[in-house]
Each structure stands twice: as structure tokens, then as C-alpha cells.
Amino acid sequence: MKIKVEESWCVASGSCVLAAPKVFDQDENGVVILLQDRPAPELHASVRTAASVCPSAVISIEED
């Protein structure tokens, strides 16, 4: 799995952080920070959840 985020469209909801805190964080303005772009398999389900709950659809996933 490879993750990409489009920071410029982020609306700082923090929904991704709530879903997958090991993979996503926020800067002081709330904008998404990608902590790791190739997470371990045990994190994949939470990353898919994060992508699906993001209100601005800025997280894209390439599945291997």
C-alpha cells in the first residue's frame, strides 16, 4: 500500500488522525501530515477507513 495526501485541499478535520493515528498527524493549522507513506499491513484497514472518512477526499491509496 502506498499513500498520498493532497495537503492543499485539506480542511483540517482531523478525521484521518482519529482513524489512523500511527499514519496521520496534523500541523498546528490542522493540515494533514503523513507520518509514513508505506504502512505495515496491520495498519491498512485503518488507513482505508481514514481515506473514506476524510471530508475533503485528500487521501489516495494505491493498493499493491
Place this chain on the structure above:
Amino acid sequence: MISIVDTLPRATTDTLAPDLSSAGRSAAAEWPVVIVGASVAGLSVAEALRRHGYSGEIVMVDSADGFPGDRPPLSKAALFPAGETTVYDVVPAIRREALAMSCIFGAAATGVDRHARLLRLADGRSLAYSDLVIASGVRPRAFPGSNHREPIEGLHMLRTAADAGRLRAALARGGSIAIVGGGVLGLEVAATARGLGCEASVIEQTPAGLAAKLGATLAQRLLDLHRAHGVRLEFGVEAVGFEAGQSGSGRIEGLRLTDGRVVPASDILVAIGCRPNVEWLAKAGLDLSDGVVCDPFGMAVDHIWAAGDVARIPGLTEEGRRQEHKQNAIDHGRLVAANLLAARAGLPLKRLEAVPYFWTDQFDVKIQFAGAYSPAAREMVVPVEGREGAIAVRFEVEGRLIGAATWNAPKAMTQLRREIELACLPIDAPKESIS
């Protein structure tokens, strides 16, 4: 106009005669999942169905001529000149295409035959469904007494990209806008109009405006912010009509208030809330008291589900009031998809446990709200360290955090959302059950 993307599924032919004998019932499981509404909630259902491994047919039906665009930008970025050329999709086209749905656009749903499991369309066709998802959304309430079917130049509503285009053109002309309704949408447009150098007035019939949604502290701060930026606020007074055509042009010239005053304006935006699109369900035998009333699993009746603005699903902190927010539509869609598949497999259904959340951006301020507001709650203001002017407000009932609001403090909000979830989740529901 009917346009059909991908291939028409076999069940959309009007020759299909549903057979719900016992053999027919097992065949019915092979019929498509039909989703009425191609916006946030409908797309969220479709995406979650595929994510959970559903490989059957999905048919999406919408009365619009294509996917409705993303709505949060309509009151903000889409009103700036660059909004004319920017595409605001709910999800990127590549993600929609991966869903391999059949989409029927320009087709209004007109009724449901629950027993035969048929969705009727305005063009006379019927679609057989295994499960039907109602995500037909809401539409803006019209200005009382006006007839929006005959558009008046300068009288606006804001729900679609086309609406935003008309408003963008008005603001680009340097118009002065009077906004009827001091809710989130009205205030966002007022802020955007000021940012574009236009005059803006907001007329709100309740004296306190958003206090019943955000709490008194942030509602007051927000109005102070608007005043500081030169927005004219008329609260506690009603707009009763508009002045038009005095100069012979037929154009809007001002907004008339109950006290007889006229607020001069070249354009009027009516932003007084929305009503659910449920008229087409009138004979379906559903409970339609302000939207489609559902159980906590998102089910209205067997094989009929609802999601998004149109749906009333009781949640952790709400008793099932309709919520017109994007995150809510996403959460509903995920819930309904998971439960629809669980019901087919004979597995237990999950309750709606997502904490309600919305945000609004006005001037240089981001306001975020999670959970519920109650006038009975204790409202506590907490400073946010390291961010000038930022605050968080906690709403507690009997010591339990039921809601929270922040002013320019997004990281604090993320923590508060987690805290509300933990405070409101039933003890026997571990966090892992939310997915």
C-alpha cells in the same frame, strides 16, 4: 435528459417482473443495490460497499444531469473568480470510476413499491432492487411568498454549482448582497462577499442566531468578527419581501424588513435552511416526519435504508435529528453499507457511533463543532495554548462531555472529538467496533 454511464444493468429493463416467491427471494439478492442520490452520502455508500467486498451491481440514480459537485466550497472558494474554472468533486473522478457503478442521471425517482422491491422513475421505468438506499438530500427553503420557479434576477439560493456561478457573477460586478438567514451558510457567504470587497448584510429573525447551534460564546465571537469586517447585521427582525423594479429594470433593489426599513441590495441570498427531498416517497409507507426516520442502524424498513441530509438516524449524542453536514453524510453512508451487507449475511448490525462533526471557515477563522449542543449543558471556555485568540468550548451535562466547539484550534478539536467519543460510547462498545 437520461444519460447512462457504463452498461445498463439487466434489472433496469421495464420488462423485469419481480418474482418474490421463495425462489424469487433468493434471486432478489442478486438484484442491484440502488442508490437514489449521487452526492456525498450516496457515494459514501457505494465506496463502502466496494471496500467491504460487495461485487454485485450498484445503480446510482440522480435527477441532476451528472454528479452534484462538492458543496462546502460553494459559499467560499467557488465564489472567487478562480471558482469558475475549478472543479469541486465530492470524490475525485478516478475514485468514482473505480466503483464500476451504473449511473442514471437526469432521472427523478417518483415512487417505491416496497413489496415488489421496485423503484419507479419519472420516465416510466422501474428498477428492481435488492436493497434501496435513500440519499436524495435536501433542497433550500424558498423565501416565503416568492415563486422561485420564475427566477428573479438578483434573487439567489445556493445549493448547486450553477447557483454559485450566478452568485459569483453578482459579486464580481461589485454587488451589495443582503442575506436572509444568519446560519452557517449565510454567514459564510457574507464573509466571502466582504473578502471580495462587496457590501454584505445579514438578516436573521432570531436574536441569538447560531447560539442554539454553537453555544453563546462562539456565536457572539462570530458576530463580533463579522461586525469588525463591516458586515451589517440585523438580528431579531424578519425579512418580509424585496423591492424590485422601481427603476423599471426588474432587478432587485433592496430587502424589506418587518419594521418597514429597506436594506439596499443589488442581490439577495435566501439561506433559511433546507427541507428534505421525500415527496417521492409519500406512498411508500415510510415514516417521513422531517426526513426518512430510521433505526440506529440506518434502516427505514426492510431493504430500505437512508443516509445523509435526508436521513434521521439516532446517534451517540443526537436523538435522530437530521444533520445537514458533509461528515455526517459520509458517516451515514459507511454505516448503511456495512449494515446492508451484514443484514444480507445474517450478521449483527452496528449502531451509528460516529460523533457528529462540522466545520465552517469565515474570514481567517475556522470554527469546528463536534457532538451535540444542549441549552442544558454547562458551557466552559478553555484557552488553547500557543495560539493567539484560539479557544475551545466544552459542553458538559452532569460532568459528561457531550459536545465541543473550537475557534482556530483544529488540533484541540481532534482531541475533543476523541474525548466525546469515549464519553458517549456505551461501555460495552469498544472503540474497535467503529470502522
